[in-house]
Amino acid sequence: MSESKIFGLHAVKEAFETQQHLDKLFIQKGVSNIGLKEIEQLANKANVQISYVPIEKLNKLSKNGNHQGVIASSSPIALIDIEQLVEKAFEVTPTPIFILLDQISDVRNLGAIIRTAEAINAQGIILPKQGTAAINEQTVKTSTGAIFNIPICKVDHLKDALFFLSSYDVKSIAASEKTNQLIYDIDFKIPLALIMGSEGKGVSSGLLKMVDYKAKLPMLGSTDSLNVSVACGAILYEIVRQRL
Template identity: 35%
Template sequence: MSMDNIAGRNPVMEALKSGREIDKILIAKGTEGGSLIKIIGKAKDRGIPIQYVERQKLNEMSSSDVHQGIIATVAAYEYCEVEDILENAKSKGRDPFLLILDEIMDPHNLGSMMRTADAVGVDGIIIPKRRSVGLTSTVAKSSAGAIEYVPVAKVSNIAQTIDKIKDMGIWVAGADMSGSKEHYNMDLKGPLALVIGNEGEGISRLIKEKCDFLIKLPMVGQVSSLNASVAAAVLMYEVFRQRSHSDIQK
């Protein structure tokens, strides 16, 4: 198996708490106190080796220098199947809520989306095998631990996957400025998959055609678009709001 790194105190702690298989934990010499004490204690309880190294080594291993003096070396993150995500939603006794990402390339965007997805109860994320960022240590860091709780399925063909979930009765909504209605004027309750497009080009033409409907975010400023993770967060919270309001009415 290929190896990957989880950098930062919070992501490492979440990996420990979730029971993730960890090869070893590297800690910068001279790094002490705070949350590190709890991390070391939990690692020792699980019999995970702890190695103290020069900070420069962690700088070289990390894609950024914001590792907070600690890196866990782990096996590459495992992906699940779309069926696993749907079964997970079914086991909770609620309508599925999926996030489909069409060629998201920035690991920070994916991590941020995962963090919001965990907050609003998204059952899982679907990404394509090609032209998409995968589950890397940078994604893990950006997700602030959410990567341990939000399942991700990697599929060969997003268009075919959309057809498949539509056959299961799940509505597919695409985020696009050409949408006929604003997000708060659309009924986003019930089984739903929300599609977010590439940072520069948005949703591809084929995927846009596969969507049941398109929704847009109103904008009155001079900049014509939002960051992909920000747009995704706004839309995910609107779905969450509508579902929560519906539950209260029941």
């Protein structure tokens, strides 16, 4: 199943009412009417992200169809809420691995991380609702279908996710160059939340202040950083190595 666009007031309203897996809502900036306000309320109730965009964006997304000021994108997967994700994870293993992605904006990086996470049998991916790459056909393709075999949830804020995970005694580790500690110095045979940061900025400072550990990969050449999906793969397989 691939991402699709639903446009027009009636079609989008029906998509919410029939509980389709909607990923994002686009509403024309500066336009307000009863129909759009009703759809905004449905989106807020369903925790679907809303972006207010110019009409040119809507025309492009709908290929100049009769969008009536609103377009919804449907997700190719069903998301799971964090409570269900964590409870199911601990039913499977006493030492689950959760991967939190902080503002990863490239769909190919997202797909590649999902592919590796599923390959090492991680228990779930946690994404913020705002500012993260779309889960679309390209994400599915890059993950080579692994996206259908690993639970994924979206939360309002990753900070809230960390608080919730800590209540289950899950230890958090941020991949960060702002430390002298290497990933090889950490005991990964514990319930674990691995946080990977955005391609440009890394893990946000607010999250870095909350985590139990910060660690980095050794960089021995003149290159000072790795692609985020490559770095995530290297860390995940150190976790596997320790647990084998």
